[in-house]
Amino acid sequence: MNGNYGWGLPIQASTFAKEIDLGIYAIHGIMFAIFILWSVFFVYLLVRYRARPGVPSEHWETGTLQSMIPDLIVLGIEICLILFYALPAWSRIKMTVPPEGKSNVVEIVAEQFAWTVHYPGADAKFGRSNAALVDAQNPAGLDAADDAGKDDVVTVNELHIPLGKPTVVYLSSKDVIHSLFIPEFRVKQDAMPGMKIPVWFEPTLTGKFEIGCAQLCGIAHSIMRADVFVHTPEEYEKWLAAQHPQTQPY
Amino acid sequence: MTHHDSHHGHGPDDFISKYVFSVDHKVIGLQYLITSLLFLLFGFILIMVLRWQLAYPDQPIPFIGNLILGSTGGVVTPELYNQLGAMHGTIMIFLGVVPLGVAAFGNYVLPLQIGAPDMAFPRLNMMSYWIYLPGGLLMLSSFIMPGGAAQSGWTSYPPLSIINPGQTVWLLAMVLIITSSLLGSINFLVTTLNMRAEGMSLMRMPIFVWAQFVTAVLLLLAFPPLEAASILQLMDRVAGTSFYLPAGLVVNGEALKVSGGGQPLLWQHLFWFLAHPEVYVLILPAMGICAEIIANNTRKPLFGYKELVGSMMFIGGMSFVVWAHHMFLSGMSASLGNFFLVTTMIISVPSVAVLTCLVYSLKGGSIRFTTAMLFALAFLPMFGIGGLTGLPLGITVTDIYLHDTYYVIGHFHYVVVTGSIIALMAGVYHWFPKWFGRKMSEGLGKLHFWTTIVCMNGIFFPMFITGLAGQQRRLYDPTAQLHNLTTQPLNVVSSVFAWLLFLAQLPFIWNFFRSIWHGEKVGDNPWEATTLEWACPSPPPHGNFEKPPKVYRGPYEYNVGKKAAWVPQHVAEVKA
Ligand code: HEM
Ligand SMILES: [Cu+2]
Ligand SMILES: [Cu+2]
Numbered sequence: 001m002n003g004n005y006g007w008g009l010p011i012q013a014s015t016f017a018k019e020i021d022l023g024i025y026a027i028h029g030i031m032f033a034i035f036i037l038w039s040v041f042f043v044y045l046l047v048r049y050r051a052r053p054g055v056p057s058e059h060w061e062t063g064t065l066q067s068m069i070p071d072l073i074v075l076g077i078e079i080c081l082i083l084f085y086a087l088p089a090w091s092r093i094k095m096t097v098p099p100e101g102k103s104n105v106v107e108i109v110a111e112q113f114a115w116t117v118h119y120p121g122a123d124a125k126f127g128r129s130n131a132a133l134v135d136a137q138n139p140a141g142l143d144a145a146d147d148a149g150k151d152d153v154v155t156v157n158e159l160h161i162p163l164g165k166p167t168v169v170y171l172s173s174k175d176v177i178h179s180l181f182i183p184e185f186r187v188k189q190d191a192m193p194g195m196k197i198p199v200w201f202e203p204t205l206t207g208k209f210e211i212g213c214a215q216l217c218g219i220a221h222s223i224m225r226a227d228v229f230v231h232t233p234e235e236y237e238k239w240l241a242a243q244h245p246q247t248q249p250y
Numbered sequence: 251m252t253h254h255d256s257h258h259g260h261g262p263d264d265f266i267s268k269y270v271f272s273v274d275h276k277v278i279g280l281q282y283l284i285t286s287l288l289f290l291l292f293g294f295i296l297i298m299v300l301r302w303q304l305a306y307p308d309q310p311i312p313f314i315g316n317l318i319l320g321s322t323g324g325v326v327t328p329e330l331y332n333q334l335g336a337m338h339g340t341i342m343i344f345l346g347v348v349p350l351g352v353a354a355f356g357n358y359v360l361p362l363q364i365g366a367p368d369m370a371f372p373r374l375n376m377m378s379y380w381i382y383l384p385g386g387l388l389m390l391s392s393f394i395m396p397g398g399a400a401q402s403g404w405t406s407y408p409p410l411s412i413i414n415p416g417q418t419v420w421l422l423a424m425v426l427i428i429t430s431s432l433l434g435s436i437n438f439l440v441t442t443l444n445m446r447a448e449g450m451s452l453m454r455m456p457i458f459v460w461a462q463f464v465t466a467v468l469l470l471l472a473f474p475p476l477e478a479a480s481i482l483q484l485m486d487r488v489a490g491t492s493f494y495l496p497a498g499l500v501v502n503g504e505a506l507k508v509s510g511g512g513q514p515l516l517w518q519h520l521f522w523f524l525a526h527p528e529v530y531v532l533i534l535p536a537m538g539i540c541a542e543i544i545a546n547n548t549r550k551p552l553f554g555y556k557e558l559v560g561s562m563m564f565i566g567g568m569s570f571v572v573w574a575h576h577m578f579l580s581g582m583s584a585s586l587g588n589f590f591l592v593t594t595m596i597i598s599v600p601s602v603a604v605l606t607c608l609v610y611s612l613k614g615g616s617i618r619f620t621t622a623m624l625f626a627l628a629f630l631p632m633f634g635i636g637g638l639t640g641l642p643l644g645i646t647v648t649d650i651y652l653h654d655t656y657y658v659i660g661h662f663h664y665v666v667v668t669g670s671i672i673a674l675m676a677g678v679y680h681w682f683p684k685w686f687g688r689k690m691s692e693g694l695g696k697l698h699f700w701t702t703i704v705c706m707n708g709i710f711f712p713m714f715i716t717g718l719a720g721q722q723r724r725l726y727d728p729t730a731q732l733h734n735l736t737t738q739p740l741n742v743v744s745s746v747f748a749w750l751l752f753l754a755q756l757p758f759i760w761n762f763f764r765s766i767w768h769g770e771k772v773g774d775n776p777w778e779a780t781t782l783e784w785a786c787p788s789p790p791p792h793g794n795f796e797k798p799p800k801v802y803r804g805p806y807e808y809n810v811g812k813k814a815a816w817v818p819q820h821v822a823e824v825k826a
Contacts, residue, residue: 056616057615059550193409210732
């Protein structure tokens, strides 16, 4: 074990991590069982029916339905997985997003090779941003003329979120496709230029977690990483209050 | 009919039209065989270099490093790494396995198996090879061009592929390669439908012919969208269009000067509309080869001939409606994911059926463990692992975690390497006597088999573990991220086995070339096989059969009706 990571799946740190892992473990169990049973049968056939002098081969057939038993078993397992696991879980995790009023909302813009996080601040409203305004001091390109942006905070390669409620991320990209990957949260979503895609997760542990990029995005793809800091709600408020709003002069 | 005459009797005598610009399907088949094996070797060398960087990030390659990478002192740079990855995938798939499985084996074996004197369009056949070869060479030449080779993955997702260097040549080469494939597939379809010998009804065709037939349908229908898509991408690069580029892109702090209005997702849909059927193009010929070898070496008919044919047709049809299972997390509508989840689960059933039929075929057999048979048998469990590990990737929810990790790399290499490549090896050992009238050494063959199987599992099995631990694919330096540190030793294991796999191929290369000239001489039908390719001389002369064969029975009459141990398809009466 090395912090949150070891030889198996990383620790579970979001509400749906358990659900995703359940699927991974169950499917691997099924796969393993099928493979072992199948292999035993296979080896048995090879030994039992090896060529021996004086023993001719014999023609062997069964009814069509009987021959399809293995196929039907697999089909049955798959139907169960679809109905009782994939459809319900997918609809909870990916097809629905928690209401914004009850969530912590941020925007993340990916670029070669960094993650810029934009927090709406106390007013819960994102200020206007404009790619033309981007520079080293203003990585999100916030427009100072917009009042909604007055209290907005921007961080680069750090995502700070509170425990106890879901976080909704509006994910986009400035240049090429990236993919937001947080192993401990079992979160992955491509950041598609020209689209703003909602991703959500609710952390269950405080601490520091890793963000990686999961889509080839150029020569520094492997070092395009960031950290997630999950704070208790009080600490999060403190952290937010201590940040200097992006568009305010020092 | 002069066209017909040219098939029979003597072929051309001069070297150029006999061996270079040949219209004989057998010569073209061998041209494809040698060329695609060389491309496979090249793609393999690329990945051996890449694997050094994965095992020992940022360290110079010892001994040969300075030789091959002089300018960097033997260190693999990130640019080179991405070129190696993209070109490995491209070369292995489009220049290696597909031409080997379809064009090499199909060309040589299919006309013989249906009793035809040649392909339906011999000149088209020649043209197909002579477009493939320049396409392949153009692809390789990109390594020495300014900007280097393509470095945006074999999937070439825009916008990256449009702003990265190297992509233009990749696209041009792809257009040539696809064109060659299209010409070939038309030829295979017409040949199968029109050139069968008398009595060779569709349901008497060997499974290999069926596999090639379905494959040709897939190539014919799936490749045109990619050809069009590639030309659009080429336009985006060289003509300033923006089919795949939305407005407002900012690259490196500078606004990209494009009109916008395009959609990167469009490329993904068009690409995977080809590339999913493509995986069946990689695997169907392999299944066909294994079926032939298993029937022959169990000395009994295949189990469930009709089920095999039906399953392959079903796979072929379904393979056109599963493509977006590669795009569950691409930003495509999440509810669309459900549709592709269901189709993906459906298509796995006929694949299970094929495997089941092949395993049941062993029952009751009198199994001969020739080298070809060992490879064909190994295909079954290994392809099984490849198929099973596709399950958590096809289930939307578990794919959230596994998508774009090494788990995927492990999964599809079990399919294409321990599946397709193993089966193609089986085919080489099986049909070698037909090609050259001599056998390959069985001793060296078995050495090759066991070492290859061990090494392949040593390479690819650890990838499941690194993948489950979260290691993403296409990472120049996995150790740059915390979650990959624990499993880093497994990257070393994979790499060492990859280099050993190379050593394991040396006996094969030696065996292959030595046996062409010095192998044990064998008759026309050394394996006592029933299908038509064994009814003509080894190697078959120009025009193949002395007189057009007539077919009286199904393809695998071994020990049927207790009359004789085996009855070839072209034999009319069996004396009791
Ligand atoms: C036999 C030895 C082989 C080895 C050791 C090997 C190894 C690898 C590795 C390590 C990668 C990941 C590269 C990365 O992280 O960027 C990879 C990618 C890939 N391989 Fe192989 N491979 C082999 C054969 C094949 C064959 C036969 C095929 C196809 C028929 C193939 C198709 C691919 C493809 C399509 C990719 C994805 C490339 C990309 O990400 O753009 N490989 N291979
Ligand atoms: Cu990235
Ligand atoms: Cu697919």
